[in-house]
Amino acid sequence: MPKAKWYAVRVGRRPGVYANWADAEKQVRGYPGAVHKSFPHPQAAEGWLRSGQRHNPTVTTTSLSRHPSKQLVSHEDMESDISPVEIPKRNSVPIHLIRSDSLLGTGPDHTTSTEDPPLSAQQEEILRRILNGENYFFTGSAGTGKSVLLRAIIRSFKQREADEQDNAEDIWKRYLFGEDRNGPRTEVKRWKLGVTASTGMAGVNIGGSTVHSWAGIGLGELPAQKLYENILRNKITAKRWKSTGALIIDEVSMIDSKLFDKLEYIARKIRKDDRPFGGIQIILSGDFFQLPPVTKGHLNNCSFAFEALTWSQVIPRENMSSLTRVFRQKEDQFVNILESMRKGFIKPEDIEVLKGLKRSVQYPEGIEPVGLYPQKAEVAAINSARLEALETPLQVFSSFDIPGVNSHGYPLEAKQATDCLNKNTIWPQDLELKVGALVMLVTDGVLVNGSTGTIVDFMTLSEASSVNIHPAAGNYGSAPDPKVAWPVVEFIPSKHAIGKVAKRVVVPQMSVDVLNAAGRPEATRHQIPLILAWALTIHKSQGQTLERVKIDLNNIFVEGQTYVAISRAVSLDTLQLLNFSAHKVMAHSRVIEWAKPLEQEQKDEEEWDELLAGAELDF
Numbered sequence: 001m002p003k004a005k006w007y008a009v010r011v012g013r014r015p016g017v018y019a020n021w022a023d024a025e026k027q028v029r030g031y032p033g034a035v036h037k038s039f040p041h042p043q044a045a046e047g048w049l050r051s052g053q054r055h056n057p058t059v060t061t062t063s064l065s066r067h068p069s070k071q072l073v074s075h076e077d078m079e080s081d082i083s084p085v086e087i088p089k090r091n092s093v094p095i096h097l098i099r100s101d102s103l104l105g106t107g108p109d110h111t112t113s114t115e116d117p118p119l120s121a122q123q124e125e126i127l128r129r130i131l132n133g134e135n136y137f138f139t140g141s142a143g144t145g146k147s148v149l150l151r152a153i154i155r156s157f158k159q160r161e162a163d164e165q166d167n168a169e170d171i172w173k174r175y176l177f178g179e180d181r182n183g184p185r186t187e188v189k190r191w192k193l194g195v196t197a198s199t200g201m202a203g204v205n206i207g208g209s210t211v212h213s214w215a216g217i218g219l220g221e222l223p224a225q226k227l228y229e230n231i232l233r234n235k236i237t238a239k240r241w242k243s244t245g246a247l248i249i250d251e252v253s254m255i256d257s258k259l260f261d262k263l264e265y266i267a268r269k270i271r272k273d274d275r276p277f278g279g280i281q282i283i284l285s286g287d288f289f290q291l292p293p294v295t296k297g298h299l300n301n302c303s304f305a306f307e308a309l310t311w312s313q314v315i316p317r318e319n320m321s322s323l324t325r326v327f328r329q330k331e332d333q334f335v336n337i338l339e340s341m342r343k344g345f346i347k348p349e350d351i352e353v354l355k356g357l358k359r360s361v362q363y364p365e366g367i368e369p370v371g372l373y374p375q376k377a378e379v380a381a382i383n384s385a386r387l388e389a390l391e392t393p394l395q396v397f398s399s400f401d402i403p404g405v406n407s408h409g410y411p412l413e414a415k416q417a418t419d420c421l422n423k424n425t426i427w428p429q430d431l432e433l434k435v436g437a438l439v440m441l442v443t444d445g446v447l448v449n450g451s452t453g454t455i456v457d458f459m460t461l462s463e464a465s466s467v468n469i470h471p472a473a474g475n476y477g478s479a480p481d482p483k484v485a486w487p488v489v490e491f492i493p494s495k496h497a498i499g500k501v502a503k504r505v506v507v508p509q510m511s512v513d514v515l516n517a518a519g520r521p522e523a524t525r526h527q528i529p530l531i532l533a534w535a536l537t538i539h540k541s542q543g544q545t546l547e548r549v550k551i552d553l554n555n556i557f558v559e560g561q562t563y564v565a566i567s568r569a570v571s572l573d574t575l576q577l578l579n580f581s582a583h584k585v586m587a588h589s590r591v592i593e594w595a596k597p598l599e600q601e602q603k604d605e606e607e608w609d610e611l612l613a614g615a616e617l618d619f
């Protein structure tokens with residue numbers, strides 16, 4: 001009696017386990033680089049599929065030509081009337097840490113190589129004034145380089161602190177070696193910088209914490225006096241307030257006026273200093289035309305930080321400025337549309353332009369655009385339906401979360417760490433992936449945060465390296481497990497990536513920290529820095545630059561949302577816009593009123609500067 005055989009197709013038109021060769025053959029014949037193998041039992045065939053190539057000595061290399069992206073994204077091509085027998089749908093991979101020095105030594109570059117562009121004259125001038133010790137609020141339309149400037153400010157403060165430290169050490173050394181008999185007279189000047197943002201995700205993006213966590217105020221809902229008394233009971237938090245020289249609050253547009261006043265009050269009381277914010281230098285950044293503060297109850301109840309009673313004492317009028325050059329978009333037409341949209345207007349001719357963007361855009365490599373939607377529920381539904389529709393095996397990567405210490409100095413429990421990471425980062429606890437899935441990178445490295453691409457394979461690092469596919473750079477934290485097959489992603493070649501960037505990269509586990517107010521990890525997540533990108537909330541897209549984007553405005557519900565979404569796009573050609581109508585362009589009337597004189601003053605000043613520059617040339 002002939003021995004029964006089962007056929008596992010790992011790479012082919014429709015991967016799976018087949019009960020006869022005729023069916024399996026249809027999946028692999030003519031398919032470039034197909035991989036298949038026969039087994040005496042279906043379990044063995046399933047096991048081979050599940051474990052991928054890495055445990056199978058008969059399959060040693062994977063060639064790039066096996067995975068043409070056309071076939072991977074266009075699943076109509078894979079339609080077949082033959083179904084594989086039941087295949088394992090879920091392959092769970094728990095992420096764990098490998099402590100191996102040799103691996104770390106030969107592993108991928110641990111440093112990020114993404115560099116910011118040189119600052120413009122306008123950005124330089126604001127940096128100069130801030131380094132001069134002035135309180136400052138800088139704003140600007142989406143894509144004018146607020147984040148780039150903020151990162152430059154943080155770097156400059158850190159450099160200054162390091163220089164001061166070196167200087168003090170030199171003075172001590174000279175004293176100890178008898179070169180300076182007068183002793184160390186110079187004290188180290190403390191520039192201690194608090195780096196915070198209104199939301200956890202914005203905080204993580206700039207290597208800081210939430211302002212709530214930094215200030216030790218929980219949700220900040222208690223009266224200011226009560227919050228102050230609570231802080232006094234915690235030595236670490238009280239010391240932080242007292243020793244801070246400067247405090248950054250990013251995305252200040254999402255802080256409400258009451259919270260701003262409470263922070264200002266606490267600072268004065270705790271530092272026993274009557275100057276605004278008790279003399280702490282305050283650096284604020286954000287755009288009030290983007291997303292407003294999250295307030296309980298009706299959305300129109302929100303009150304903005306600029307409406308705080310103490311705002312004008314903290315930030316004098318002459319210390320507010322707006323960055324005016326838009327870098328993200330290059331087309332004047334698009335920049336002008338966005339500019340008027342930011343303020344809630346839209347010209348009739350621009351309505352027609354935007355309505356015309358409902359067509360779908362075809363891209364040469366077949367990598368789809370990221371979808372932006374207003375609501376979380378629709379995002380979850382779209383991603384899970386699209387993932388479900390792919391017939392490739394499911395891989396689930398479960399994060400490895402490590403608890404740290406909170407801003408009060410208390411250790412977190414495992415569940416608290418996981419909750420904290422889920423709340424403050426976009427990195428998923430369980431990442432479900434399949435070959436063919438559209439994904440977005442959520443960390444910086446050689447490829448920038450927001451780069452998107454399609455999963456074309458899963459490979460161990462050595463398999464990838466044998467076919468010249470290298471790991472994405474990023475913050476590894478520990479060496480990736482050499483036995484795990486990590487996703488290989490074919491990215492859209494990004495104009496924003498620095499240097500020569502391989503289009504296909506393997507993306508292994510990396511790490512992200514939620515920092516406490518002392519800059520130490522409150523919780524650390526080891527996970528692959530990818531998320532599904534068929535759909536993303538507009539809220540989570542804030543701050544990102546998206547090369548290809550499809551936006552559905554159907555459920556827009558708050559001022560600024562349409563502007564935030566559309567301003568992620570880099571050009572009209574790579575933007576698809578569904579359900580656009582003029583009434584979806586909304587800006588908050590109180591923001592418009594407040595910003596008007598500020599913008600007029602700045603315009604007048606710039607005109608004066610131009611006139612003066614012209615006058616100098618004439619002499």
Ligand SMILES: Nc1ncnc2c1ncn2[C@@H]1O[C@H](COP(=O)(O)OP(=O)(O)OP(=O)(O)O)[C@@H](O)[C@H]1O
Pocket residue numbers: 116117118119120123140141142143144145146147148149287327328496542543544545567
């Ligand atoms: N001085 C500059 N020269 C060239 N490009 C710049 C400059 N500053 C910023 N950019 C580029 O402009 C794009 C947007 O910058 P950035 O994210 O800092 O803007 P933003 O004002 O923070 O935007 P958003 O409000 O949407 O978060 C990025 O690609 C960035 O590299």
